[in-house]
Amino acid sequence: MKLAGGGTFPNLTQDTIRNFEIPFPEHRRKIAAILSAYDDLIENNLRRIKILEEMAQNLYREWFVKFRFPGHQHVRFIDSPLGRIPEGWEVKRLDQVALFQNNGTDAGEHLSDHVYMPIDCISKRSLAICEIKSWKEAQSSLHLFDEGDILFGAMRPYFHKVVVAPFKGVTRKTCFVFKSVLPECHAFTALTLFQDSTVSFANSHSKGATIPYAVWPQSMDGMPVVFPSIKLVKRFEDAVGPMIARIGTMFFQNTNLRRTRDLLLPKLISGEVDVSELDIAISEEAIA
Numbered sequence: 001m002k003l004a005g006g007g008t009f010p011n012l013t014q015d016t017i018r019n020f021e022i023p024f025p026e027h028r029r030k031i032a033a034i035l036s037a038y039d040d041l042i043e044n045n046l047r048r049i050k051i052l053e054e055m056a057q058n059l060y061r062e063w064f065v066k067f068r069f070p071g072h073q074h075v076r077f078i079d080s081p082l083g084r085i086p087e088g089w090e091v092k093r094l095d096q097v098a099l100f101q102n103n104g105t106d107a108g109e110h111l112s113d114h115v116y117m118p119i120d121c122i123s124k125r126s127l128a129i130c131e132i133k134s135w136k137e138a139q140s141s142l143h144l145f146d147e148g149d150i151l152f153g154a155m156r157p158y159f160h161k162v163v164v165a166p167f168k169g170v171t172r173k174t175c176f177v178f179k180s181v182l183p184e185c186h187a188f189t190a191l192t193l194f195q196d197s198t199v200s201f202a203n204s205h206s207k208g209a210t211i212p213y214a215v216w217p218q219s220m221d222g223m224p225v226v227f228p229s230i231k232l233v234k235r236f237e238d239a240v241g242p243m244i245a246r247i248g249t250m251f252f253q254n255t256n257l258r259r260t261r262d263l264l265l266p267k268l269i270s271g272e273v274d275v276s277e278l279d280i281a282i283s284e285e286a287i288a
Helices: 014-018 026-065 183-194 196-204 230-270
Strands: 090-093 098-101 142-145 150-153 162-164 169-172 175-180 224-227
Touching: 026 183, 026 230, 098 183, 142 175, 150 183, 162 183, 162 230, 169 175, 175 183, 183 196, 183 230
Parallel strands: none
Antiparallel strands: 090 224, 098 175, 142 169, 150 162, 150 175
16 A cells, blocks of 8 residues: 555556566576476478478479579470470379378277377368377278378368378378379479479369368369479489478477476476476566
8 A cells, every 4th residue: 555646545556557667586587497498499490391392392393383493595486285384294183193091990099009190180271280199089081191291171161271190100081192193293292292283183073062072083183284204203312301300390399399288287296296406598578
């Protein structure tokens, strides 16, 4: 009441309240700094994932859409069903580039060494996975996939959910599962499926009014694709393949960081893990 102003009706002003000094124990500051360090590492990985995605997409567009690939100045262009394309390239069907997988399975203990990744675990317009679930949650309409397979969100395809799996697992039939026709075409196949044009084609050929589903046989499988020379595809694989692999690695890193942070938090708060004697640099951001 000593800080309250006013005569008949004493009151505290906002400025007075903002100037209150509240003691904050030193060990709490250290706890905040530790947790903030975990969050910073996670955010840093997310930024790196974004940069890698942009690099991979930009290279694909430069080489295979704008045709500004290495040595393009010395290549003749010829007519094709899709317009002028470099000589030595050809127009193929999508099913000649991406192999549709139909490896259905039932729920059960045999999935115990698999990760469950339904469509809601796939980020929109990103090659990164946002989360994974326990195999025990996989109950019906299931499809197996292998590490490196490409998952394409078939339910409501306009959500643009396409990802390269960094592990073997199981998904639902709301996702298509693809393999590349050739190992050296893996990055090219993944980025082809990721393109806006592919997603738009799938959406425009989908079935269902309330919940549209993409259709593969006699529909999306026939989408025309400009296919470059094998030499250029291999060069693209050498450049972009490691980027895709790195995105998958950083997903595991972030998963481990989040798990460790969440396990550590209650132990730090309860005092089970004592940080009072640790020499930890504390910034204002860590306690803000």
